[in-house]
Amino acid sequence: MREILIISGKGGTGKTSLTAAFAHISANKIICDLDVDTPDLHLLLQPDHEKEVEFHAGNEAKIDPAGCISCGICEDMCRYNAIHQENDTFVVDPIRCEGCKVCVTFCPEQTISFPEKHCGTWYVSSTRFGTMVHAQLFPGEENSGRLVSLLKNEAKKLAKEKNIDCILSDGAPGIGCPVISSLSGTNFVVLVTEPTPSGRHDLERVAALCEHFRLRAGVIVNKADLNVDETEKIERFCRGKEYPLLAKLPHDSLVTEAMVKGVAVTELGESAIGTEIRQAWEQIEKLAG
Ligand code: SF4
Numbered sequence: 001m002r003e004i005l006i007i008s009g010k011g012g013t014g015k016t017s018l019t020a021a022f023a024h025i026s027a028n029k030i031i032c033d034l035d036v037d038t039p040d041l042h043l044l045l046q047p048d049h050e051k052e053v054e055f056h057a058g059n060e061a062k063i064d065p066a067g068c069i070s071c072g073i074c075e076d077m078c079r080y081n082a083i084h085q086e087n088d089t090f091v092v093d094p095i096r097c098e099g100c101k102v103c104v105t106f107c108p109e110q111t112i113s114f115p116e117k118h119c120g121t122w123y124v125s126s127t128r129f130g131t132m133v134h135a136q137l138f139p140g141e142e143n144s145g146r147l148v149s150l151l152k153n154e155a156k157k158l159a160k161e162k163n164i165d166c167i168l169s170d171g172a173p174g175i176g177c178p179v180i181s182s183l184s185g186t187n188f189v190v191l192v193t194e195p196t197p198s199g200r201h202d203l204e205r206v207a208a209l210c211e212h213f214r215l216r217a218g219v220i221v222n223k224a225d226l227n228v229d230e231t232e233k234i235e236r237f238c239r240g241k242e243y244p245l246l247a248k249l250p251h252d253s254l255v256t257e258a259m260v261k262g263v264a265v266t267e268l269g270e271s272a273i274g275t276e277i278r279q280a281w282e283q284i285e286k287l288a289g
């Protein structure tokens with residue numbers, strides 16, 4: 001099983017457009033959107049949901065007003081100020097509740113329940129490029145790393161069932177918990193960057209993460225012609241780290257056209273950038289083994 005992950009260290013580098021193009025040109029694979037906080041691969045792949053499952057993680061306090069005697073103990077004990085009085089009873093603000101369970105333990109009437117928290121939804125969908133596993137975490141919810149692990153396991157299970165030997169994943173931006181979780185078990189990481197000082201800085205950070213986990217990686221510089229000096233600095237960085245430079249893609253309005261149409265750039269017929277993306281994918285497939 002080959003697990004190929006596309007990440008960038010920052011948003012806005014064209015990572016998702018590239019993932020959509022790779023999803024279009026690659027043969028058998030399960031597609032996975034591991035950006036569970038702000039997913040956007042679905043905008044290009046327009047998935048039809050076949051399976052929809054609630055994601056529950058952590059717990060939150062809920063007061064049953066019928067049993068509440070308005071003693072105020074829970075409000076006094078909640079160090080997160082998540083409980084306040086409303087008329088004759090007390091209520092929990094679910095945004096502030098950290099799930100510490102103190103109020104549940106000390107309520108003299110045992111009228112505070114502690115159910116699992118519904119944090120989002122995950123899906124198995126069909127797309128014109130194959131099966132896709134993806135999710136949406138509710139705004140402000142935590143446990144994104146856990147949801148990423150769940151999606152990865154689901155993708156592996158589906159790949160086994162369908163006799164597919166490749167999982168192609170679009171990772172989250174940054175170097176936080178969901179990205180760290182998405183790196184687990186990955187065979188090859190594609191680092192997408194842009195030729196700006198911040199793009200290079202974020203590339204260095206995400207490359208350090210790959211090094212830490214001893215993962216093989218290659219680099220794609222997007223819009224490489226917009227800043228030749230910065231592109232050269234990125235090339236030097238790649239040589240120093242012995243990262244293969246998979247492609248230096250030019251700025252091309254065709255990518256924007258594809259985004260506006262909600263398709264992968266490689267679906268718009270033969271093009272110079274399409275050819276370079278296909279060549280990059282051939283290298284990735286070889287390097288992923
Ligand atoms: S501790 Fe229990 S009974 Fe007292 S105010 Fe809170 S919920 Fe109501």
Ligand code: SF4
Binds near residue numbers: 078079083097102
């Ligand atoms: S579980 Fe903890 S954080 Fe949540 S309302 Fe109760 S005391 Fe406050």
